[in-house]
Amino acid sequence: MEIKKVWAMYFSPTGGTEKAVRTVSAHVAESLGVPVEIYDFTLPDVRKKEIAFTETDLVFFGTPVIAGRVPNVLLPYLKTVVGGKAYAVPMVSFGNRNFDDALIELRNILEDDGFRTIAGGAFVSEHSFSRKLSAGRPDEEDYKVMHEFAEKIVEKINSGWEYDGPAYVKGEDPIRPYFTPRDRYGNAIDIRKVKPKTSDACCGCGLCAEVCPMGSIDKVDFSCTGICIKCCACIKKCPSGAKYFDDPGYIYHKEELEELYEGRSLPEYFV
Numbered sequence: 489m490e491i492k493k494v495w496a497m498y499f500s501p502t503g504g505t506e507k508a509v510r511t512v513s514a515h516v517a518e519s520l521g522v523p524v525e526i527y528d529f530t531l532p533d534v535r536k537k538e539i540a541f542t543e544t545d546l547v548f549f550g551t552p553v554i555a556g557r558v559p560n561v562l563l564p565y566l567k568t569v570v571g572g573k574a575y576a577v578p579m580v581s582f583g584n585r586n587f588d589d590a591l592i593e594l595r596n597i598l599e600d601d602g603f604r605t606i607a608g609g610a611f612v613s614e615h616s617f618s619r620k621l622s623a624g625r626p627d628e629e630d631y632k633v634m635h636e637f638a639e640k641i642v643e644k645i646n647s648g649w650e651y652d653g654p655a656y657v658k659g660e661d662p663i664r665p666y667f668t669p670r671d672r673y674g675n676a677i678d679i680r681k682v683k684p685k686t687s688d689a690c691c692g693c694g695l696c697a698e699v700c701p702m703g704s705i706d707k708v709d710f711s712c713t714g715i716c717i718k719c720c721a722c723i724k725k726c727p728s729g730a731k732y733f734d735d736p737g738y739i740y741h742k743e744e745l746e747e748l749y750e751g752r753s754l755p756e757y758f759v
């Protein structure tokens with residue numbers, strides 16, 4: 489296989505996926521002596537453009553894990569990406585609970601797009617909902633694993649490996665349903681319609697509207713008028729801490745996650 493260019497392509501509302509994809513792709517590009525191009529499709533305008541690859545490209549392709557799966561709002565866009573027999577490495581970032589079937593789902597999507605998957609990895613970042621859950625991740629240990637993963641990919645490429653089908657990654661196929669949070673009585677908590685609110689602390693800078701990956705925040709009164717995927721970009725990036733969720737189901741789920749997944753989950757890769 490001949491690689492002329494490495495790509496770091498990702499959707500990353502709060503930056504965790506971006507860190508993993510950029511780190512691994514930069515390491516591989518440097519070892520192969522080829523350039524790396526960044527393609528960030530977090531914002532909606534980028535997802536209106538077409539993108540197509542060719543067989544000398546190697547694309548590190550990342551999304552966060554949402555309810556154990558690839559974010560479903562991305563599915564229509566992901567179908568439009570043209571793999572063109574490029575090599576691809578699906579990468580997901582998760583918030584310390586589990587990546588469930590997100591990695592295998594992303595692998596399948598990329599294969600359906602016409603990519604040839606070579607490896608896959610799931611990395612831990614701070615959970616979107618929380619400042620406590622997996623706080624400070626990725627940390628030094630995580631970066632070590634990212635570099636190990638990159639090195640193994642370089643070895644595989646240099647070993648004369650040839651594509652003979654989708655790369656093995658962990659997960660079930662057929663893909664399991666979306667992870668459903670439950671309340672203390674075992675009833676499903678449905679947070680799909682929950683939207684962020686804005687407090688009086690708002691300074692009117694409009695950053696929340698700029699960073700919303702769904703383009704759902706009104707540029708005048710900063711209310712959320714469209715789909716909210718609870719990515720928390722508006723909450724975590726607000727300079728005055730004015731954005732918040734007050735839905736009791738959402739808060740219950742967030743606190744439960746903080747309690748149940750206090751321990752350290754580890755990244756996993758498959759080469």
Ligand SMILES: Cc1cc2nc3c(=O)[nH]c(=O)nc-3n(C[C@H](O)[C@H](O)[C@H](O)COP(=O)(O)O)c2cc1C
Pocket residue numbers: 499500501502503504505506551552553554555556557581582583584585586587612613614615616617667717718719720
């Ligand atoms: C709605 C929603 C659901 C999530 N579901 C999961 C999950 O099932 N398992 C998990 O470990 N993390 C889950 N997370 C956390 C994110 O996967 C994690 O924080 C990720 O690193 C965020 O990526 P980003 O920083 O690139 O935005 C979820 C986050 C959101 C917003």
